[in-house]
Amino acid sequence: MNTQEYLDLENEYGAHNYKPLDVVLNRGRGVWVWDVEGKKYLDCLAAYSAVNQGHCHPEILKTMMAQAQNLTLTSRAFRNDQLGQFYKDICKLTRSHKVLPMNSGAEAVETVIKAVRKWGYKVKGIPEDQAEIIVCANNFHGRTITIVGFSTDPTARTGFGPFTPGFKIIPFGDADALEAAITPNTAGFLVEPIQGEAGVIIPPDGYLKAARKICDAHNVVLILDEIQTGLGRTGRLLAEEHENIEADLTLVGKALSGGFYPVSAVLSNKEVMDVLQPGEHGSTFGGNPLACAIARTALRVLKEEKMIENAREMGDYFLKGLKTVHSPHIKEVRGRGLMIAMELVPEAGGARQFCYRLADRGMLCKETHENTIRFAPPLVIEKDEVDWALEQIEAVMTKPF
Template sequence: MKTTELIKKENQFGAKNYKPLDVVLSKGSGIWVWDVEGNRYMDCLSAYSAVNQGHCHPKIYQALVDQAQKLTLTSRAFRNDQLPLLYEELCQLTDSHKMLPMNSGAEAVETVIKCARKWGYESKGVARGRADIIVCSDNFHGRTLSIIGFSTDDNARQNFGPFTPGFTVIPFGDADALEAAITPNTVAFLVEPVQGEAGVIIPPKGYLKRVREICTQKNVLMILDEIQTGLGRTGKLLAEEHEGVQADLTLIGKALSGGFYPVSAVLSNEAVLGLLQPGQHGSTFGGNPLACAVARAALKVLVEENMIDNAAAMGAYFLEQLRQIQHPAVKEIRGIGLMIAVELHENTPGGARGICEALQEKGILCKETHTWTIRFAPPLVITKPDIDWAMEQIREVFAELEG
């Protein structure tokens, strides 16, 4: 079936809660994807960093097939032989003491909100119903009702209220604002090490280290949402490593399965996760053997195939090449690892969407965010020749824009 026919069906029968580029993909391998007409594109979004290991990685695929032939789901009413191994391997890799498995990133965030509040009441002594969690403006932590309630994106919130109380919003990257906002009822500070959906907003150097100091001094849980930044995207296993800190709770997802299956996790310690008792939290699919086998393989290839170091090296090279673009439309180019943004001036014809559409015509798929910013986040297996080819297309698009 052709692109136009499939788009017509999608528009007719699907809810219009996304505005995708008009390309219909049917196949992927490594950094490349193909549409239904057989045209090839370089994927520079990586499913919002869910396919860090590249599309359809053969070793992750084999783990999926092998496990699917044996056992896929038991629920947590019974034990399975894959979950304990994922617990051990993930905790050892991330230097965590405990892990709680979920499915989507948003579920992991909802889980950590519950855990932080429970810790506040049972360990810190906050009065029941008064727990407060500090978050940042321009955050993105998911799409559930509680999460959008503390979003500052009007489009995400409009006509979805009333919202869950118990959140205080402060500016991102401002440690003094965090310190000033903490009260005796504050149980946690939830923050992204780098704000991805906001347009790859990188905080000032030393910010996370100062946050760690404040949270320790004030007896407040430091929660890092590494669902997008984690598992190699920034050139480290976890973005917190850039400043040598460790959060009390860390959230990972997306690339935890290499794009094969929804898997997420809350990483923490006995002091927090040990407070959960049977029946107080769970998920039918969370920790299922298929998910665990896939996640184990995804983590293994990430480390064994040197993808994290490659992300650091190729990210630096890509950023260097992009910064050589001298164009009046470009306001700023910023990035860390293979998490890169090109921000345009607000008078640029067509905005970021127009450039993404032009890049699509030249075989590169990327996505705009907030009208004026283009994100480049290819799989971590990208090579220097791949980047050189991509830069040719990017330069041509900007040259045509100038014309």
């Protein structure tokens, strides 16, 4: 089958809730992917950071194959030999007290909302059904009804109400707004260290440290959604480390899977997680042995192969190179580690056309919010590959159409 035949199948039988670039991929290794016509591309999206370790990492693949031959699923009705080892590995790595495993990032967000609300009632003493959670404008925490209910993106919200109450929206990066929004019924503050889907929006220096201090002063749980920023993407294991703080609860996912199998987790201090009792929350697939074995290896290779350090070094190099590209189309380049955005001026006519031009040259990236291109390759990218990417970007951004 050729590319058009695959596109025709998707268009005929699939829901139209995505608008991907019209490339059909069938193979990947490291930072490279190939389409059904045999064309090779540098992947600069990394499945929204789910393949930080690179496509088809051999050690994770070996673990998946071995575990799949032994045991894949028991449900949490019974115990399995991988779950406790996964708990220990991730808690020791992230200095967490407790962990609750789920499958998708959105499930992790839903889980933390339940846990923090219950903590608010059982520990803080908030009146039943009055708990508030503060979130930020332009957030992206997933696609469930509850989550899109506290989104400010009209595309995410329109047509899906009524929504779950109990959320208060404040500007991102504004510590004074956080302080002003807190009431005696505030249970938690849920925030991304860097807003990825919004276009790699980085808050002012000191924002997370100020948020930590404010939450402590008001007995509010600080929740960091590190599903996209965590596990090496910003050049640190967790993005909170850039400001030397620790959240009360941290959400991880995406790269926890190594790109092989859905797995996410809520990392918590003991006080919050211990409010959940048997029967109050769960998932048939959450904590299954296949996911746990894969996650353990995904974490191990991040550390052993120094991918986090490489993300920091190559991210700095990539960002510096992008800032030397002089084009009337470019408004701003920003980023941290290998989480980088190039925002275009509105007169450029939208980022998507530039993504297609880059794809023609063998480089895959994706637009977000109309005028921004994200560059987020797997953390195993090497200097010569960054140099090649910069050549393609400069050619596309500086040559006339």
